[in-house]
Every structure is written in structure tokens, then in C-alpha cells.
Amino acid sequence: MSVFTKLTLSEFKLTLRDPLYVFFTLLFPLLLITILGNVPTMQETPPELGGLRVIDVYAGAALGLAIGIIGLQGMPAVLATYRERGILRRFATTPVRPTLLLAAQLTMNLATVLVSAVLVYTVAHLAFDVPIPEAPFALLLAILLNCSGAFAIGLLLAALAPSGKTANAIGTFLFFPMMFFAGLWAPRDLMPEVLQRIGDFTPFAAGQDLMTGALTGQSPEWLSITVLMGYLLICGAAAVKYFRWE
Amino acid sequence: MTVIEVENLAKRYGETVAVRDVSFSVEPGEIFGILGPNGAGKTTTVECVAGLRTADSGRITVLGRPAGDPELRARIGVQLQESELQDKITVREALELYSSFYPNPADWRELAGDLGLTAKLRTRFGKLSGGQKQRLSIALALLGNPEVAILDELTTGLDPQARRDTWDLISGIRDRGVTLLLVTHFMEEAERLCDRIVVIDKGAVAALDTPAGLINRAGDEQRIRFRPSQPFADELLTALPEVRELRHQGSRIEIIGSGNLLHAVISVLARDGIVAAELTLEQTTLDDAFVHLTRGE
Structure with a gap:
């Protein structure tokens, strides 16, 4: 087994020992879908949603929530703590580079999102007849792009925050407005025009649009793709520039 | 052949001069101590030797290679101050994981035994006492079968019995042919263990001698x-x-x-x-x- 695989598995094991992480990334999205699925108004098909029911849109929102929690709160806090406690420094004294630990964290978090996605769409389909995505590859691409944007922001937070606690505080501060624009409280298409256009440029809203699009088999919006690639490139480059190992 | 050669090392952080002018050399199989008051530049010096920091000026070679050479990482074991592990990793998991980082690792079970950690293999790092964390940290530094071990404040936080056990262990490591560079502020430790000591004060060498020589x-x-x-x-x-x-x-x-x-x-x-x-x-x-x-x- 390669060192990278070992590290990733080790990160997995350690993460699964954190009940909060497991709850918010795997159980909470399911809980959200289950509760919302039982609300009668969620079965309605407002004309703005182009034939989809509200609950259909919320499957993506629930997954977006998991991605947001990981990208804005979980990962930056973990990485900043790794720096704060000298874990990255210890790596620097071994033949393994500390970058590999970051890569293992990212891989582990991405894998968690994919597991969460399978769970969310399976439960949503079986329990509430949310359609199986017309374009599964477009959905996978949407999830990957959503993660790229969110994780790049998370890396930048980890790079800039002096401690794990600060990283978590900033992440939480960003989390609520971003989730609002992504339509966690009210679907984007039901929002006033201005809020929708602002939302277009926030990462989770762009990700949400791509996921909704994949559900109905529309071709992906170039604006959403560009926005997410932009977050990936700009935040990613800034994270690389400002990341401190100690 | 000298194992570690430090010539006119200087390092500053912004306006603060951490090391002004430090030179010493360490011979094979030696236990070499770095002694000095707090803030004298001891840790900066060993961090430069370990390749974690780049010197502003001066020359450092370790095992014939410039400090920081990637090839050295497998041949030097480093135990740093305030370097922890994840709270939820067990002793066994940490030893196994870090073993896999090295081309020619030591038997981690044996090391755990030598350091009195066998009973704690299933304990998570966060539940270990200060002394146990310290011993695990020493074990991790020795996992790669290093030719040179750099140990910074290795017995700080240990109780007197654990400290003496660690000293025995250090002597044992030297007997295996490992050259040791120790940073310490315990005089008894330096006197007991070190063949030679460099005393660093205000970023420069105040004295370099055997413990007996310094006393004289x-x-x-x-x-x-x-x-x-x-x-x-x-x-x-x-x-x-x-x-x-x-x-x-x-x-x-x-x-x-x-x-x-x-x-x-x-x-x-x-x-x-x-x-x-x-x-x-x-x-x-x-x-x-x-x-x-x-x-x-």
C-alpha cells in the first residue's frame, strides 16, 4: 500500500472517530431530506422550478449543505489545527512531505461527499420519488466542481487563519450567507431576481444550479462552471501562496 | 569524518536576531549537547541543522551533505518541541503509519517496548500523559533507524524516573552507533549524557568543551x-x-x-x-x- 493510501485511510479513521463530522456530513443531509420530504408543500411544483417539485431541488441543497460544512467548517479547522499543533512540522522532518497530508485530507473529504451523495440521492429517490438524474455524469461533474470551489475556499481559510478555532469561526461566518444564496432556506428560483443574480456568483449557488440542471438533464450552465473554476483557481492559488506550515 | 559541521551559522526572524554566530562540529557516535538559557538560539540552531529552516548565512553539513538535502530526511531522526499528533490517533496507529514513511524502518514493537509504551499501544494520543506523549515522540524520531538523531528538550515534562529511563535509552541508542545532538536545559542530563557541550548564549558560542572541562x-x-x-x-x-x-x-x-x-x-x-x-x-x-x-x- 502506498504511503498516500495509508495516510488517506488514517485520515478517514480519525475523522470517523469524530461524531460531529459523521453526523453533519452523512446523517444530517439524510435527516433534512426525510423531514422536508414529509412536508406537504414540498411536493408542490411551482412554475419557477420548470416542472420539478421543491423536494427534488432540495436533494441537491442537502448535499450542498454537507459540502459546505466540510469545506467551510470541517477541513479548514482540521488543517489549521494540524499546523497549530505542529503535526505538519513533524511531517516536515520525515521523508514524507506535509503536502501529502493535505492531499490525504482533501481526498478523504471528497470521498465523504461522494458517499453522502449516494446516500442522499438514494433515500430521496426511494422515499420521495426524486428522479434519478437524467445526466449522472453531469451530476458527478457538478458535485466535483462544487467540491473544488468549496475546498479551495477551505484551503484558503486554513492558510489564513492563525488557529483551528479562528478557522472554524470564519468558516461559520461565511457558511450562513453562502448557504442562503445556494437556496437552503428557499429555493433559488423562488428568490427575487436581485438575490438570484448575486447568488450566481457565490460558489454553493453555482454548484446548486449545476446539480439541479443535472437532475433534469439540461446542459450545464457555463456561468456556473466558470464561477466555480474561478473560485478554484483564485482561492487555490492564494492558498498555495499564503499557506504556512508552522 | 565529522557527522555535523556548523560554520558561522546566523539566522534572524525579521528584526530579531535568533542566532548571531554559531560554529561546532559533531563526531561520529558522539552525544553532543547544546546548552543555553531560554531564547539563546538553541532551537533555531537545531532546526537549521534538521533542515526545517534555512540559515541566513553560514554553512551546515550533515553526513557530508548540505542541511536540508531531501536525502537526509530518511537518515536523520528529529524530535521537536511542541510537535503533537492528532488527538484520536492511537499509539500503535501512529507508530505503524510513521514506520511506513521510511525506507528502512526500525521494528516499532521493539521501540515501543524500549520506551515503555507497550501497554499504551491502544491508547489515543489525547489520552496519554505528558511523559507518554514525549516518549512516543522520541519513538517516532527513532523509527527510521536514523544515523543522526536530533532531540530537542527530550526529557522536559518527564518525571524523574522516566527521565532516568530515557537517559538509559539514549545511551543505548548511542551504543547502536547513532550520533546524537541534544538540546537541553537540564544540567544533570547534559553532565550525564554528553561527551561534549556547546554553550550558546545570545546567539553565539559561549564555550565548547567536555562537561568536566566546562566545570574547570x-x-x-x-x-x-x-x-x-x-x-x-x-x-x-x-x-x-x-x-x-x-x-x-x-x-x-x-x-x-x-x-x-x-x-x-x-x-x-x-x-x-x-x-x-x-x-x-x-x-x-x-x-x-x-x-x-x-x-x-
Whole structure:
């Protein structure tokens, strides 16, 4: 087994020992879908949603929530703590580079999102007849792009925050407005025009649009793709520039 | 061949000069100590040697290669201050994981045994005591079968028994042919373990010598205290060339002097039939030498 695989598995094991992480990334999205699925108004098909029911849109929102929690709160806090406690420094004294630990964290978090996605769409389909995505590859691409944007922001937070606690505080501060624009409280298409256009440029809203699009088999919006690639490139480059190992 | 060669090392952080001018060399199989007051530049020096920091100027070679050479990472073991692990990783998991980082790792079970960690293999890092964390940290530094081990404040936080056990372990490591660079502020530790010591003060070398050599530099003052079985005239002892000072401390007498002080004093007392009860002899220690060498102007 390669060192990278070992590290990733080790990160997995350690993460699964954190009940909060497991709850918010795997159980909470399911809980959200289950509760919302039982609300009668969620079965309605407002004309703005182009034939989809509200609950259909919320499957993506629930997954977006998991991605947001990981990208804005979980990962930056973990990485900043790794720096704060000298874990990255210890790596620097071994033949393994500390970058590999970051890569293992990212891989582990991405894998968690994919597991969460399978769970969310399976439960949503079986329990509430949310359609199986017309374009599964477009959905996978949407999830990957959503993660790229969110994780790049998370890396930048980890790079800039002096401690794990600060990283978590900033992440939480960003989390609520971003989730609002992504339509966690009210679907984007039901929002006033201005809020929708602002939302277009926030990462989770762009990700949400791509996921909704994949559900109905529309071709992906170039604006959403560009926005997410932009977050990936700009935040990613800034994270690389400002990341401190100690 | 010298194992570590440091020449005119200098390192500053912004305006703060951490190391001004430090040079020393470490021979194979040596236990070499770095001693100095807090903030003297000890840790910066070893971090430069370990390749974690780049020197502003000066030259450092380790095992014939420039410090920081990637090839050295598999050949040097480093134990840093304030370097922890994830709270939820168990001792066993950490040892297994870090073993896989090295091309030629030591048997981690054996190391865990040597460091008294066998009973703690299933314990998570966050639940270990300070001493156990420290011992795990030493184990991780030795996992790669290093040719050189750099240990920064290795016994800080250990209780006296654990400290002595660690010293035995360190001697054992040296017997395996590992060259050791120790940073410490425990004089007893330096005196017991180190073949040679460099004393760093305010970023520069204050002295470089064997522990005995350093003690000699501080002068060989000795102090004898005892309770005489009967009173006697001070002149009896102050007349001796070895005695510099005689003080009365209640029923006890303290004598300060040098050379063959103890023998001279006891001979005179015995001649007059005086018994020296509760006798203690204090010699200059590395502690005294350290204070002498690093006393601020």
C-alpha cells in the first residue's frame, strides 16, 4: 500500500472517530431530506422550478449543505489545527512531505461527499420519488466542481487563519450567507431576481444550479462552471501562496 | 569524518536576531549537547541543522551533505518541541503509519517496548500523559533507524524516573552507533549524557568543551560543611593554604576553598581529636559553570 493510501485511510479513521463530522456530513443531509420530504408543500411544483417539485431541488441543497460544512467548517479547522499543533512540522522532518497530508485530507473529504451523495440521492429517490438524474455524469461533474470551489475556499481559510478555532469561526461566518444564496432556506428560483443574480456568483449557488440542471438533464450552465473554476483557481492559488506550515 | 559541521551559522526572524554566530562540529557516535538559557538560539540552531529552516548565512553539513538535502530526511531522526499528533490517533496507529514513511524502518514493537509504551499501544494520543506523549515522540524520531538523531528538550515534562529511563535509552541508542545532538536545559542530563557541550548564549558560542572541562573553567571552588564534635579556634583551619574562608552557621561550620581541601581539613581535625559530623562536600557543578558562562553583563 502506498504511503498516500495509508495516510488517506488514517485520515478517514480519525475523522470517523469524530461524531460531529459523521453526523453533519452523512446523517444530517439524510435527516433534512426525510423531514422536508414529509412536508406537504414540498411536493408542490411551482412554475419557477420548470416542472420539478421543491423536494427534488432540495436533494441537491442537502448535499450542498454537507459540502459546505466540510469545506467551510470541517477541513479548514482540521488543517489549521494540524499546523497549530505542529503535526505538519513533524511531517516536515520525515521523508514524507506535509503536502501529502493535505492531499490525504482533501481526498478523504471528497470521498465523504461522494458517499453522502449516494446516500442522499438514494433515500430521496426511494422515499420521495426524486428522479434519478437524467445526466449522472453531469451530476458527478457538478458535485466535483462544487467540491473544488468549496475546498479551495477551505484551503484558503486554513492558510489564513492563525488557529483551528479562528478557522472554524470564519468558516461559520461565511457558511450562513453562502448557504442562503445556494437556496437552503428557499429555493433559488423562488428568490427575487436581485438575490438570484448575486447568488450566481457565490460558489454553493453555482454548484446548486449545476446539480439541479443535472437532475433534469439540461446542459450545464457555463456561468456556473466558470464561477466555480474561478473560485478554484483564485482561492487555490492564494492558498498555495499564503499557506504556512508552522 | 565529522557527522555535523556548523560554520558561522546566523539566522534572524525579521528584526530579531535568533542566532548571531554559531560554529561546532559533531563526531561520529558522539552525544553532543547544546546548552543555553531560554531564547539563546538553541532551537533555531537545531532546526537549521534538521533542515526545517534555512540559515541566513553560514554553512551546515550533515553526513557530508548540505542541511536540508531531501536525502537526509530518511537518515536523520528529529524530535521537536511542541510537535503533537492528532488527538484520536492511537499509539500503535501512529507508530505503524510513521514506520511506513521510511525506507528502512526500525521494528516499532521493539521501540515501543524500549520506551515503555507497550501497554499504551491502544491508547489515543489525547489520552496519554505528558511523559507518554514525549516518549512516543522520541519513538517516532527513532523509527527510521536514523544515523543522526536530533532531540530537542527530550526529557522536559518527564518525571524523574522516566527521565532516568530515557537517559538509559539514549545511551543505548548511542551504543547502536547513532550520533546524537541534544538540546537541553537540564544540567544533570547534559553532565550525564554528553561527551561534549556547546554553550550558546545570545546567539553565539559561549564555550565548547567536555562537561568536566566546562566545570574547570568555572574554577574549582569547593565547600565543606560539618558540625564539629567540640569547639576549636578558627585559625586552626584558616591557616591552611587550601582554605579561603571559614563561616559559622549556628553549630555548623562552612569552609570554602580549593585544591585538596577535604583532605587538608580532615587531617588537621583528626590530629586534634575533633570529629566532623554531618559532613557534606559540594563541588562546582555544571550548573555553576553554566551560570558563570552565561551571566548577563
